[in-house]
Amino acid sequence: MTSGLIGFMDVQRRLLIQGLAGCGVLAAFPQLATADPQLLLPFGNMPAPGSIRQVLSAGAPADMLLLALAPQLLTGFSSFDLRQGAPWLAPSIRNLPKLGRLAGRASTLSLEQLLALKPDLIIDCGNISDTFRSVAQRTVAQTGIPYLLVSGKLADSPAQLKQTGAVLGVDSQAAQLAATAEQILSDARTFAASTGKNLSFYAARGARGLETGLTGSLHTEAIELLGLRNVAGDSDRKGLAQVSLEQLLLWQPDLIITQDEATWQYIRQSPQWQGIQAVKQQQVLLYRRFPFGWLDAPPGVNRLLGLRRLQAHLDSGLRPAFKAEMQQFFRQFFHSTLSDEDYQTLVTAI
Amino acid sequence: MKYFPIAAVVGLLLLAGMILALTAGKYPLSLSDISQLLLGNQPQDPRLSIVFWQIRMPRMLAALVIGAGLAAAGTAYQGMFRNPLVSPDILGVAAGAGMGASIAILLGLSMLFIQGLAFAGGLLVVTLVCVIARFTRRQDPVLSLVLIGIAIGTLCGAMISLIKVLADPYTELPSITFWLLGGLNTITASDLQIAAPLTLLGILPLWLLRWRMNLLSLPDEEASAMGVNVTRLRVIFIVSATLVTASAVAIAGIIGWVGLVVPHICRIITGANNQRLLPMSMAVGAILLLVTDTLARTVSTVELPLGIITAMIGAPFFLLLLMRRERL
Numbered sequence: 207m208t209s210g211l212i213g214f215m216d217v218q219r220r221l222l223i224q225g226l227a228g229c230g231v232l233a234a235f236p237q238l239a240t241a242d243p244q245l246l247l248p249f250g251n252m253p254a255p256g257s258i259r260q261v262l263s264a265g266a267p268a269d270m271l272l273l274a275l276a277p278q279l280l281t282g283f284s285s286f287d288l289r290q291g292a293p294w295l296a297p298s299i300r301n302l303p304k305l306g307r308l309a310g311r312a313s314t315l316s317l318e319q320l321l322a323l324k325p326d327l328i329i330d331c332g333n334i335s336d337t338f339r340s341v342a343q344r345t346v347a348q349t350g351i352p353y354l355l356v357s358g359k360l361a362d363s364p365a366q367l368k369q370t371g372a373v374l375g376v377d378s379q380a381a382q383l384a385a386t387a388e389q390i391l392s393d394a395r396t397f398a399a400s401t402g403k404n405l406s407f408y409a410a411r412g413a414r415g416l417e418t419g420l421t422g423s424l425h426t427e428a429i430e431l432l433g434l435r436n437v438a439g440d441s442d443r444k445g446l447a448q449v450s451l452e453q454l455l456l457w458q459p460d461l462i463i464t465q466d467e468a469t470w471q472y473i474r475q476s477p478q479w480q481g482i483q484a485v486k487q488q489q490v491l492l493y494r495r496f497p498f499g500w501l502d503a504p505p506g507v508n509r510l511l512g513l514r515r516l517q518a519h520l521d522s523g524l525r526p527a528f529k530a531e532m533q534q535f536f537r538q539f540f541h542s543t544l545s546d547e548d549y550q551t552l553v554t555a556i
Numbered sequence: 557m558k559y560f561p562i563a564a565v566v567g568l569l570l571l572a573g574m575i576l577a578l579t580a581g582k583y584p585l586s587l588s589d590i591s592q593l594l595l596g597n598q599p600q601d602p603r604l605s606i607v608f609w610q611i612r613m614p615r616m617l618a619a620l621v622i623g624a625g626l627a628a629a630g631t632a633y634q635g636m637f638r639n640p641l642v643s644p645d646i647l648g649v650a651a652g653a654g655m656g657a658s659i660a661i662l663l664g665l666s667m668l669f670i671q672g673l674a675f676a677g678g679l680l681v682v683t684l685v686c687v688i689a690r691f692t693r694r695q696d697p698v699l700s701l702v703l704i705g706i707a708i709g710t711l712c713g714a715m716i717s718l719i720k721v722l723a724d725p726y727t728e729l730p731s732i733t734f735w736l737l738g739g740l741n742t743i744t745a746s747d748l749q750i751a752a753p754l755t756l757l758g759i760l761p762l763w764l765l766r767w768r769m770n771l772l773s774l775p776d777e778e779a780s781a782m783g784v785n786v787t788r789l790r791v792i793f794i795v796s797a798t799l800v801t802a803s804a805v806a807i808a809g810i811i812g813w814v815g816l817v818v819p820h821i822c823r824i825i826t827g828a829n830n831q832r833l834l835p836m837s838m839a840v841g842a843i844l845l846l847v848t849d850t851l852a853r854t855v856s857t858v859e860l861p862l863g864i865i866t867a868m869i870g871a872p873f874f875l876l877l878l879m880r881r882e883r884l
Contacts (some may be wrong), residue, residue, distance in 0.1 A: 414666040447858035503726035
């Protein structure tokens with residue numbers, strides 16, 4: 207699936223919803239069309255909270271959610287092989303195997319393997335569109351293993367953590383994580399209302415930095431929560447797109463953010479990019495993956511840390527406390543102790 | 557149709573296409589800005605010169621060279637394989653390049669490596685096709701080339717699919733998808749300095765030997781009786797067309813339809829004589845790519861993938877031609 211196609215399909219679906227609603231209420235309040243009253247969608251017979259021994263994660267965002275909530279229940283990661291690199295994570299987490307993901311046709315974990323693993327529950331986190339609901343339904347029908355879909359919006363993190371925690375029977379751990387998430391999000395909202403809304407950013411991806419996430423896409427959701435305006439906005443599309451440098455020269459973002467070292471190097475040394483003020487003023491941030499992305503890739507609860515880091519970068523009041531906060535985040539969400547040295551390694555750009 | 561008046565019109569259209577590509581764009585450049593820049597004057601705002609000399613000019617030249625190159629390669633192949641349904645990637649050059657680029661993106665390499673592996677992948681696949689073809693002596697040489705090309709191309713397609721499954725769906729996969737859709741938005745002057753000479757080097761033999769291209773459309777025995785070394789000529793054309801396509805694909809990704817449709821359009825104007833068909837195809841191919849790329853970068857704030865636009869314009873046009881003419 208290309209993101210472009212997904213973008214087009216989004217448009218189609220939204221047009222359909224708006225059309226069905228007689229273009230009235232929903233067109234006036236577009237958030238109603240996307241508002242989701244329910245974060246958790248269970249399929250099959252959910253096991254009792256205390257009886258769960260093993261949970262299988264269906265994709266990268268669920269890896270993050272389950273790692274934070276209940277690493278003891280995790281059979282393995284769907285998308286991460288941490289045996290090389292990532293020395294700052296605890297050995298018990300580093301040694302979790304990579305099992306593959308469940309995503310319908312794009313699955314890399316076969317149903318037979320899934321049955322052999324015998325999990326009590328499968329959890330997927332992220333988009334809960336009909337596509338993913340049908341994947342869940344099919345998996346339940348074929349394997350009999352209950353399946354839980356969790357809506358992965360970053361702004362809903364506290365509720366996501368609490369409600370999933372209740373299903374897994376880890377309420378006290380979930381309450382702690384939700385409190386941290388709530389703190390980070392409410393600080394971000396405060397910042398968004400004051401300073402954030404005056405800043406614009408561009409999220410650079412791809413070998414030459416000319417691929418980007420459009421406004422409202424999950425790739426830029428975290429940065430937009432801080433109130434920053436995404437220069438790459440396209441009213442009728444979400445997802446990823448390519449842009450031309452000419453357009454970027456016109457946009458002149460205040461800040462360029464990338465998670466990819468090759469992109470960062472290229473932007474800094476390319477003569478064409480020198481026409482952009484942010485490059486001249488060294489406002490190109492590199493948030494290298496550790497191996498989880500800070501702001502995207504995967505779009506899970508890991509983004510809370512990136513959100514905090516970016517806010518600390520923009521707001522000098524938060525800066526002195528950031529190291530302690532990050533070390534606390536590592537304890538809470540990754541169950542690992544982050545040494546001062548490792549902290550330096552992770553947050554220094556090159 | 558009279559050739560020369562039409563050739564003059566096409567020439568003017570080509571010039572118009574170049575002017576359009578240089579004047580149209582997101583960044584506002586007035587005609588007086590452009591004329592000042594062309595005269596070599598430094599503008600007050602250094603951005604104007606970056607936009608014109610480092611973004612728009614390389615992009616215009618890339619569209620020109622790639623459009624002409626793909627059309628030339630398509631013309632040569634359609635003549636050589638005696639089949640109007642043949643495109644420049646019939647021997648798997650685009651699939652091989654796609655595989656090379658996908659591997660580079662999967663490994664997180666820089667653009668230079670992505671382009672290098674794409675170029676190498678394209679050359680490698682065609683070499684492989686030709687080597688295998690040498691072992692199929694019992695078959696018709698042209699047919700066996702096509703069949704082997706399809707087989708190896710399919711194999712590369714399967715490899716690309718495998719790489720897509722292995723790629724990170726949040727980072728590498730979108731980049732691979734964008735690359736395979738083709739586009740000129742990342743092209744820089746330094747890309748062009750390498751790719752343009754290679755493309756022109758491939759076009760040159762096609763241009764010089766375009767009269768002999770006609771002989772290849774005869775049965776092999778007849779061409780040999782006229783004193784033509786058919787095998788050698790075929791090898792020269794394959795090497796040249798591959799060089800053109802591989803260097804184009806390496807910097808622009810996979811741009812379909814230009815090499816397939818343009819020779820058709822031009823055959824209506826010039827007839828099948830490659831003496832006139834090849835130059836005409838090159839000009840029309842360049843015009844097509846100049847116009848579609850200008851559309852791709854001006855229609856919306858984000859880029860539209862060029863491969864999609866050329867297919868959307870190319871395919872209906874092609875069907876129209878098929879319906880209108882009794883014989884191609």
